Amino acid sequence: MQPRFGIRSKLLLSILAILLISYSTLIYSTMTTMSASLRSEIDRNLETYLTYARSQLSDRAKIVKYSLLQPATSRTVHEHMKDRDRAWLTDRLRGVHKVLPYLEFLVLLDADKRVIASLKDDQPDERLEVPGVVEQALVGKRVVISTEILSGALLCRTGVERYCDRGGESEAFVTTVAVPVLAEDGRVLGCMVAGEVLNDRPTLPDELQEVSGRDVEITITQRDLRIASSLPSTLRDSSTLEPEVIDVLERGEVYRGEAMIGARSFETVIDPILNSRGEFVGSLSVAVATERFKQNRRQNLENILAAAAVGILCSFGLAFLASRHLTRPLRELASSASRIEEGDFDQRVEGDQDDEVGMLASSFNQMVQALKERDAIINRKTSDLQELNEQLERMVDERTSALAMEMGRLEAVLTSLAEGVVVTDLDNKVVLFNPAAQQLFEMVPHRVVGKPIEQVCELVGFTPLLARIREFTQAGAGGCREELTVKGKRLHVYLSSLTDEKGNFAGIVFSIRDVTVEQQVDKMKTEFISTVSHELKTPLTSIKGSLQLLLTRSKWLTDTERQLLTVCFRNTQRLIRLIGEILDISGIESGGMVxxxxxxxxxxxxxxxxxxxxxxxxxxxxxxxxxxxxxxxxxxxxxxxxxxxxxxxxxxxxxxxxxxxxxxxxxxxxxxxxxxxxxxxxxxxxxxxxxxxxxxxxxxxxxxxxxxxxxxxxxxxxxxxxxxxxxxxxxxxxxxxxxxxxxxxxxxxxxxxxx
Missing domain, CATH: 3.30.565.10 (Histidine kinase-like ATPase, C-terminal domain)
Structure with a gap:
């Protein structure tokens, strides 16, 4: 029958499947690697730009910190603070402000947080509470830099006059620096507080963008409101952060995600800005455009697909030519094999190729010759096997007869035994029940054989053996002896496990012996000996006393008489000791010994x-x-x-x-x-x-x-x-x-x- 798919078709389909799988795996792994590389590059750019933006926000605060540390540690400043020389201290603060003109306010407080001097001339001597910052600086005796949201009223009191006309509801996003003033003995003299209002620097992101380029957008928010951004004015909203983003930032975590700004796609990272008390007050966000990365990935994919298509076409053409050349001799081998199957062992294949196909043709011819020789041998051996089979059947019949004879002998032995014998199989079902066991159990075999041994034990009162039978079933080997009283009979039960050729549990053998008569005889013997011993003990005691009296007081005895009396005395003691042992065992068994x-x-x-x-x-x-x-x-x-x-x-x-x-x-x-x-x-x-x-x-x-x-x-x-x-x-x-x-x-x- 002509096959539906020839070897050439299967070879072509296999090569095509291998090519498709190989190129698909290559394309998938390449795209995965490329996507991971682009993702890594985007994350690296985001981290770099975010770090740069953070540093730009904090650089001025660090400059203020180191600028204020010099006057804060000056002895002259300490002396004027103790004298509360407001005019001198105000001039000193204005000198610092000339160096740092971007500071919106600069205030010197004493240890009670009262204003000693400021940039404002008519600053009243009142307490100034800058939330969190001043308290941490005074208590911790360290410099505190923090970004705080300060009310317009507080800024007005610190000397920022433009907030005095905005009412009490206005707020500002302020970078605040608090430097404690410490005496030489470590005592707190006061605190210098300076601040820069970030709301007045809307061009700060643009300054940062000059370094990073136009593919990067930077935004600063006060809570969820933009106060500074590099976005065009047409794209700036009053509210820029979604509620789910606010939830992440309020937990102090960095938010990452994608965002559409205008018609462009951006990868965004938003870093929360926390005040000195760890509260969320704003954010710094950096967005990197992904258009360039996606375009590179698209171009690479097109190049890979084009190269794969060309490679598949070329590989398929080469595979077609190779399969056509290779399958011709294989078809000839298949035709010859079908004729050999019909019994033509004279079939031969001509193969002149100097390759594996030629070797296959040569091996095929050798195989046909070997099959021809083996066919003759098989025909010859078949007759020999038939003869051996007949001999084996005769031996099986003889062995079966011998086994039947042995079984008859074993059955005769078990039948003649005076002890009851019960045998169970692997499932603890009774398979043997000899006549002695029938008399002991008072049950006929057909009511016992094939029944579980547990059920038989419950019927005849052998329930104490159930626990021991379970142990044997689980342990699988061993033997033990139990004594039971059933229906007034005293029985000795011997249990022994059976094992198969592999040593596994195969059943239990019960040997049951009725010792009721033996125990009764033993009891009668013990009672008789005890009675006789009681009767003998009294006269023997008298004899012992008399002999002892004679030995101690009779000086006229000869040596022979004394020796004879000594032998009598020693034997009397031995008899009394033997009788004492008999009475002891009798007393113990009867419960009379205390x-x-x-x-x-x-x-x-x-x-x-x-x-x-x-x-x-x-x-x-x-x-x-x-x-x-x-x-x-x-x-x-x-x-x-x-x-x-x-x-x-x-x-x-x-x-x-x-x-x-x-x-x-x-x-x-x-x-x-x-x-x-x-x-x-x-x-x-x-x-x-x-x-x-x-x-x-x-x-x-x-x-x-x-x-x-x-x-x-x-x-x-x-x-x-x-x-x-x-x-x-x-x-x-x-x-x-x-x-x-x-x-x-x-x-x-x-x-x-x-x-």
Missing amino acids: FKFKPVSIGELTVYAVEEIKSYAMGRDITIVNTVGEHLPMVYGDSDRLIQVLTNLLSNAVKFSPEGKVVMISAEQEGNYVVVSVADKGRVIQWSDRDRLFKKFQQIECQERGKVGGTGLGLAICKEIVERHHGRIFYTAAQERGNTFSFTVPIIGETDGKK
Whole structure:
């Protein structure tokens, strides 16, 4: 099928689009740069002319300042001011006026602002208030130059007679200079005040314009009224500033904008004139004509557009010729490729060009030859793949059968388990529910499988597990054990998370064991042993007393008889101690053991415990090192029971340590608890025995000494006592050799409210 647009058309359109985009970008960037340059030049001219106009307005005031500083610092002037020599001071002021003839008034005031001398002969001795200027000069003891709007009445009082006939409503825009007269000790003697009325200098902008040229218009306003301007008289208005311009100037900000003056366009900058109190009293504006700048920009744009048009036409002609030359061999390649697509692998392209097109033709011919060879290989490999596919299908069938057998075995194992097993998937929905779990939950599988585990837990009373299930879902790994009582049954629930091949959470396995019968048997055993112990304790106590009496008072005994009685006495003590341990654990479990809680020192308790076990340790050549310091805070507990815990832990450490080793007892504060640790150098307890450490009637065999005698209640009693103190007891194995038993006791203030 003939394409709608050939490669030549696409190449021409692409080149034309590139040219248009390039020239458009060039024109846009050039115009942007030119506009920014013109804008910068206009702003620079405005700033230059505004600075020049400001300097021209303030130059005379600076001349007045430095002219008045000389008499203001003269001692002769100071003496005549103290004598209030009006005639002499008036002559001195007139001498200054001859040097500065443009001053409209020149007044000398004393410290109370009363007129001492002026250019006017009959000036009365009265107070003269020039708003702001005189007060700032006297208080600040510095020269103050300011442009003020003064009333006609004030000007008349200062000696400007032409304002005396204009009434009290007239005003004038006056450049005012106030120079304080200071004595040598810094005391204020008075103030010299001079002023020049700008309303009488309407040609001032024309003077400035002679320097800047006719493209610049300069205007001075008193508030919003023109008082001086370089504009032609036909364009001068009585009011020149708009309200929005006045708002900007009253905030003390410079206004910038465009304005049409007559038929010409101007860029305008208006600078506010503020009086000594920071109030807006007038403005100085400079306007620069933009006709010349716009004309330059227009001419540059015309030149750029003409150059772009010529460049585009020339580039398009060259592109047409180049595309025609380049696309001919490409069309031949396209025709050959279509025949190859139909299966003609004997197709070849003739290419004699010594360029990229010739290289393309050569590569095309090589590609056709390679395709021909690969087609033969593909046909040959296809038959091999079919055979391999058949073998793979046979292997899949065999593996499927093996997996089915494994699944059958697993199902048989789960079915025969005495413990209930429940498995959930990634969404915590039940996917497995074995017969033991059915008996425990008293529910059939079709009511459980596929349901969320949260819903199943609520149905069977396993609601305490919901929080743990949420933790597993969020954490994604781990295992824990929980004890629950459901429908009168005591259950041990083991939770373990499942993970996929990437280690992500994939479900939870619940293993549920009914230990109700075991606990009942354990309770019966404990009650039986407690009863027997109570019955044995009384006769054993009598036997102990009798043996002790015989040993202390029977002097006629032979050595053999005394040795036999001593063995009987020692075994009786051992039996009484074992029975005491049994009664202690029974009392703790039944709540009959009374604890007397009070503030105690761990340091003192460890000293007492070490003293009790010292003789036993010396008999086995064991050294006990006590590192507990006196800096630890007081704890809240029963001192006798805590000593019992320490003595038991020390006794076990000495009992299971090889001879000649060291047993260390230490303590440190962790948060609101004191942690007490007893460490030995014996063989590390095996993993299989660690779960039985704190259970009743459990004995741990020592490889060095075999099975050590005892009731197996020592650590169980310690656990019960520590838990009654709101602490915990735990075991830690050393990396190489040694065991550490630790327990926590709350410091004073942590359990007071609980007791």
